[in-house]
Amino acid sequence: MADETKNDAKRPGPETTEAWIGLMRARERVLARIEADFKAAGQPPLGWYDVLWELVRADDGRLRPFEIEARTLLAQYNLSRLIDRLVKEGLVRREAFDADGRGQWVVITEAGRAMRERMWRTYGPSIEVHVGARLSVAEARQLAVLLAKLR
Amino acid sequence: MADETKNDAKRPGPETTEAWIGLMRARERVLARIEADFKAAGQPPLGWYDVLWELVRADDGRLRPFEIEARTLLAQYNLSRLIDRLVKEGLVRREAFDADGRGQWVVITEAGRAMRERMWRTYGPSIEVHVGARLSVAEARQLAVLLAKLR
């Protein structure tokens, strides 16, 4: 996946390259396992959880789409359609945002809160099995610190 | 993105959860930046690089699809179609695998090698800027070690 040939301008050292490849591979593997757990439990994909969780955490269970976007790193056009799906499932509803005619609220419903809890009962153990069990507490903390530097 | 409520069976500790969220977010951010660099350079998406690079590294510049699959973590059906695209661009070609009628070789072409080098001139600096510059060598090494535990 990397390269050792030649010598132009700014090339990453091998440690950097391995960190990057490791990052891609680790998230790929872990995510695949977690998504498989969701699927096995007959639950929606992970993306839904993130949005529902952000809403639960927010005041009044409501956020503007652009706020969700910033918190989840979803692309604007993807979020717009993800909200459509959540609305169709009755997990959130859209409400007018009076102070700005362009805006809207996305509000989580009771069904949405219930779904998030149900999903967490899959997700939590899944994180524990696929991540927690492979790292000591100190390692997990250290990993989080290092990853935070990449943002 | 995580949860602190309730107390069922196996729940991840906060360090674990933060490590996992950090993993998702960090790869998201960095990947977005790297893909943007590829796009700005008018080059194909990152996935192409991985396949071409595995072929360059392999003996005779050839691998069986299932070998590429294992090395890159691509899903079988995605790889099958990615190879189609690479063939269409003349970057690889398929060859019969005599010892097993079900199999085939994927062989990198000269154009494929050239493309991989061209892509590396974008990719290398991109990795350096978005990953290398944010970590010391020791940190990068440490990060790679921790990430390796997740596979």
Added chain:
DNA sequence: GCAAAGTAGATGCAATTGCATGTATGTGGG
């Protein structure tokens, strides 16, 4: 106030992905 520029969000269309299943071919047991 009002045109120009910016911001919030939606959407048509093409490309990619995921899922289920299909088509060959190989292999192992009886």
Added chain:
DNA sequence: CCCACATACATGCAATTGCATCTACTTTGC
């Protein structure tokens, strides 16, 4: 030898994504 099962890869179809662009509004500068 033959059948049941496994393996390698492809593919139809639906869902999701990416990209570019569009439609409201809002704000800014003059």
